[in-house]
Amino acid sequence: MTRTVHVLAFPNAQVLDVTGPLQVFASCNDLARQRGLPLPYAVSVIAAQTEPVMTSAGLALVAEPLPAVDAPCDTLVIAGGWGVYNAADDPSLVAWVRDKARHTRRMTSVCTGAFLLAASGLLDGCRVATHWTRCEELAKRFPSLTVEANPIFIQQGSVWTSAGVTAGIDLCLALVEEDLGRAVALEVARHLVVFLKRPGGQSQFSATLALQEGGSRFAELHAWIAEHLTLDLNIATLASQAGMSERSFVRHYRAETGQTPARAVELIRVETARRQLADSSASIKRIAVQCGFGSEETLRRSFLRALDVTPQAYRERFSAPV
Structure with a gap:
């Protein structure tokens, strides 16, 4: 049709x-x-x-x-x-x-x-x-x-x-x-919405989009997380925001997204830090604080875990020319 x-x-x-x-x-x-x-x-x-x-x-x-x-x-x-x-x-x-x-x-x-x-x-x-x-x-x-x-x-x-x-x-x-x-909507989104035009082997797709692969039940929660990265985003906080008990939240969240809540928070923080590293001249230390990592070292470890590259190397490869 x-x-x-x-x-x-x-x-x-x-x-x-x-x-x-x-x-x-x-x-x-x-x-x-x-x-x-x-x-x-x-x-x-x-x-x-x-x-x-x-x-x-x-x-x-x-x-x-x-x-x-x-x-x-x-x-x-x-x-x-x-x-x-x-x-x-x-x-x-x-x-x-x-x-x-x-x-x-x-x-x-x-x-x-x-x-x-x-x-x-x-x-x-x-x-x-x-x-x-x-x-x-x-x-x-x-x-x-x-x-x-x-x-x-x-x-x-x-x-x-x-x-x-x-x-x-x-x-x-x-x-x-x-x-x-x-599935079709996500495939189109990957091409149009979150495609990185800079060359390289880093992930090209939005972490938030990837977390919605299994369904949109927690879409509003993901948006809330992205707006409150400096908070202590522990299980109790996230479960309360989702309106669920902690045990039920952890079980349903992993079933829906394929990730633990802690890993999801880390991925959203890394994604936000990636954008700031590429698009701003703020110091890595400042970006670490703004994205909720607390310290530059924590940011570095998360980057290595998620992208297999340090924040400094990522900035050198993907930041826009001055």
Whole structure:
């Protein structure tokens, strides 16, 4: 079954709001081609205008005309960007979105695309995500919405909304998981989201992503760990955060992730330290403290255990040139 996916663009759309979701679905097709399977998606960029659509980045997009309202559609993705305000004030486009929803399985918005989706009335009474800088504005303009600043994306039945820019990729990966399963979504994520473009033999994939291989039960816990690395992340603390007894937590966590909680915490700390070593000029000692290792020596041992390289050697090989 090939699912029709339209990405709706407009003048001064954010280019990544269009190309990010587009590439997620295109990558699913690439995987299918490699395996001689039918393509799971038929993807197109659409717009109300016939001439090329100029994005806010200055890149012009050649879009297809808006399809007929009653043409079947699996998923409509509405991009965001500064041009969304004019788009949301266009009665004909708003009416098209509203009417199109009756013939579309899933309606989604990326970033400030929520303004156009809200103008159509499709978000009335819903919990909604958008770019954190526009949450207050969206809530004020559409008081029937419950606008939340923290989630990356929110699903309300057949309607999905996401936070800013790259969160649209996370949202579309969730759509792929719903359609094609977790394994395909993770494979696409490895290619698009956490791929290291620098050469070398180090791990290319997110430790947090790897920990979710077995399931997403502890996804929120992993996100919490990444935000609280300087705490004493012992079993009692983690079990309390997960809302489980210590014994039950340890048993279920290992069954889900294939790792002990202590090893998982170490991997997430190492991953965070890797990014800081590559992207900042902070001292290794300071990074060790910020990532919860306590000392430079503890950081060094963890790096050797996880990556078979010292922090200093990793920085020399993978840091961006000054």
